[in-house]
Amino acid sequence: MGAGHHHRLHRPGDTLVHRLPPQCKLAAVAGFALVVVATPREWFWAFGLYAVLLAAVAVAARVPAGFLLRRMVVEVPFVVFALAIPFIGIGERVTFMGLSLSVAGLWAAWNILAKATLGVVASVLLAATTEPRLILLGAQRLRLPPMLVQIAMFMLRYLDVILEEMRRMRVARESRGFVARDVRHIPVIARSAGALFIRSYERGERVHLAMLSRGYTGSMPVIQDLSAASRQWLVAGMLPGAALAVLLGSWGVA
């Protein structure tokens, strides 16, 4: 199926990691990220150990390194930003290959890059092993505001429909000879965007009627039993648990 571009993050499988209930994985990733953020940036080897932990998860989930790397492109803006800091940073400077760099800036760049990379890899692993809708159901189990979860559910369902509507509008514009070339065409695009908004809004109203017709009273019924056994919580807890052990252990040493 060519559709469903937002499913490209997901890599179906049947490993221990895939089978864990989504709420356990979500909580594990959040816990891991907290520990990473709390780690002082000077503790290089702690970051190294965190990376080893993630690599272990990737092996357990049979997610190849190439897959992870390709999905890390979301991090590119952070990388660009981080690379700029040593040049524009102030204070004490060092010279490296003829470039004058700010020491404080280098530390800041390292801090951002290391922590963002670990966070992104953990999230990509979550997304690779969990279907998008299950991530949302997991969020619901973790008592995230139900309204937010429902909105995200509908985005997941209707993204394709809206993109398709957008494509049809573009085709309609172009088949009447319109090609967006410069700023003078912005008003046309803006009017199309307005029309798209109204269409989406009207669809929302119709969907709401369809929901009412099937007995909707304001809260989503529980359809899939997602309860997690304590053993599963233990398994998921291994990632943030091990990271926390690294952090506390380093505290003892430092």
Place this chain on the structure above:
Amino acid sequence: MTAPPSLEVSRLAYAYPDGTQALFGVDFRVERGERVALLGPNGAGKTTLVMHLNGILTAGHGTVAVAGLPVGKGSLKEIRRRVGLVFQDPDDQLFMPSVREDVAFGPANLGVTGEELERRVKDALERVGMLETIDRPPHHLSFGQRRRVAVATVLAMEPEILVLDEPSSNLDPASRRELAEILRGLDVTVLMVTHDLPYALELCERSLILSGGVIAADGPTRKILADADLLADHRLELPYGFAAS
């Protein structure tokens, strides 16, 4: 004692908040087990009427009763169980991320859980021949498949009457025939809203014409479609080369 009719609409009138009077006093009844076509040109008030059948719109005047139970504020939950509404655009009807969850949505709202829920979902999908798509997201299905799943979403609520708004619209001939076979095989009362006259003839013994917000004709479909003057009066036309006789 005879069972009350599946659907009884009397003197139903309705004006939209902006003042457009869409229904002017509609009267008809549908007996249990009947398959009835509601014919009418664009703008006749068909969709407006359909929205009254499960209480989405509230009658300005007149009443609607489903299997003897009047539609009203206090009875909405039960009415929505009894009336299965299939909307014109399946993308409006299928709003959950997977077919399974979508078909389960209605019965789950009625409090059905566990194995009974699973049974109802599978049973409904089986009846429309879509069981193998149970774990797929609705937007990966073809239009015809989505319409069949949309029918399953209301069958899972075990309704007294199935109401379909323009079920044949946008279907290619094969999907159209498959849907007809499915509908003919169901043992529920059906009210089918359409301006596709051959489809009405194929599926329904009896037809109503809704025109200008009132019922303008009520009788055997074959007889209604053979009356060229009647059809012309209400902007209904058989396709080129088609004769109902």
